Amino acid sequence: xxxxxxxxxxxxxxxxxxxxxxxxxxxxxxxxxxxxxxxxxxxxxxxxxxxxxxxxxxxxxxxxxxxxxxxxxxxxxxxxxxxxxxxxxxxxxxxxxxxxxxxxxxxxxxxxxxxxxxxxxxxxxxxxxxxxxxxxxxxxxxxxxxxxxxxxxxxxxxxxxxxxxxxxxxxxxxxxxxxxxxxxxxxxxxxxxxxxxxxxxxxxxxxxxxxxxxxxxxxxxxxxxxxxxxxxxxxxxxx
Ligand SMILES: Nc1ncnc2c1ncn2[C@@H]1O[C@H](COP(=O)(O)OP(=O)(O)OP(=O)(O)O)[C@@H](O)[C@H]1O
Numbered sequence: 001x002x003x004x005x006x007x008x009x010x011x012x013x014x015x016x017x018x019x020x021x022x023x024x025x026x027x028x029x030x031x032x033x034x035x036x037x038x039x040x041x042x043x044x045x046x047x048x049x050x051x052x053x054x055x056x057x058x059x060x061x062x063x064x065x066x067x068x069x070x071x072x073x074x075x076x077x078x079x080x081x082x083x084x085x086x087x088x089x090x091x092x093x094x095x096x097x098x099x100x101x102x103x104x105x106x107x108x109x110x111x112x113x114x115x116x117x118x119x120x121x122x123x124x125x126x127x128x129x130x131x132x133x134x135x136x137x138x139x140x141x142x143x144x145x146x147x148x149x150x151x152x153x154x155x156x157x158x159x160x161x162x163x164x165x166x167x168x169x170x171x172x173x174x175x176x177x178x179x180x181x182x183x184x185x186x187x188x189x190x191x192x193x194x195x196x197x198x199x200x201x202x203x204x205x206x207x208x209x210x211x212x213x214x215x216x217x218x219x220x221x222x223x224x225x226x227x228x229x230x231x232x233x234x235x236x237x238x239x
Pocket of ligand 1: 041043
């Protein structure tokens with residue numbers, strides 16, 4: 001589970017500072033996807049970077065499985081991130097020379113909860129995850145031999161390699177057409193339920209919001225009441 005408690009993040013801006021995240025409190029529970037939406041510059045990526053422990057907030061707490069990451073040393077934070085957080089960035093960031101299977105297996109060498117897991121076990125998990133994302137037949141392909149949607153599926157499978165409790169996803173559909181984008185969202189919802197991750201998904205694409213278990217909206221770094229999206233009220237469950 002991830003809980004952001006009264007998180008504020010500012011950046012230097014000329015002589016002053018700009019507030020990217022403004023007193024945000026947010027909880028994502030296991031087995032659910034929380035959508036974060038809002039206009040450009042509203043702080044969505046900044047919020048995700050704080051949740052990912054990549055940026056320390058000015059104030060507030062980032063609590064992951066009961067541990068307040070803002071109180072940890074840099075080394076402890078890295079260990080927490082590797083063991084408990086899976087991150088899917090907008091760009092797939094796959095390594096050109098590695099096959100789909102190797103992209104996942106290499107995660108085992110980075111440590112984390114599965115650190116020094118036998119290579120065979122890592123290879124088996126990689127194969128199971130590639131099956132789960134519908135790429136069982138493509139495990140020996142390199143990124144240039146995969147479509148954009150398939151690369152994003154490898155990216156998602158890779159983020160799950162270390163069995164994270166928290167999955168953070170930034171604009172996963174931005175490079176895809178609507179149909180492939182919808183497929184990626186379906187996949188993330190299904191894997192969240194199957195793997196019981198606490199998932200936070202940033203998207204500016206309103207069409208996907210009804211698939212989420214909860215939706216929050218940022219304006220100027222702050223959460224706005226309810227999930228009012230173009231006059232439509234989304235209920236707590238999915239449509
Ligand atoms: N590294 C940085 N240095 C200074 N200001 C920054 C930095 N990163 C973000 N900002 C500012 O913080 C605010 C929030 O930016 P952020 O990228 O989080 O918004 P966003 O909602 O993700 O936008 P978009 O949808 O366009 O990606 C903006 O005013 C932005 O200019």
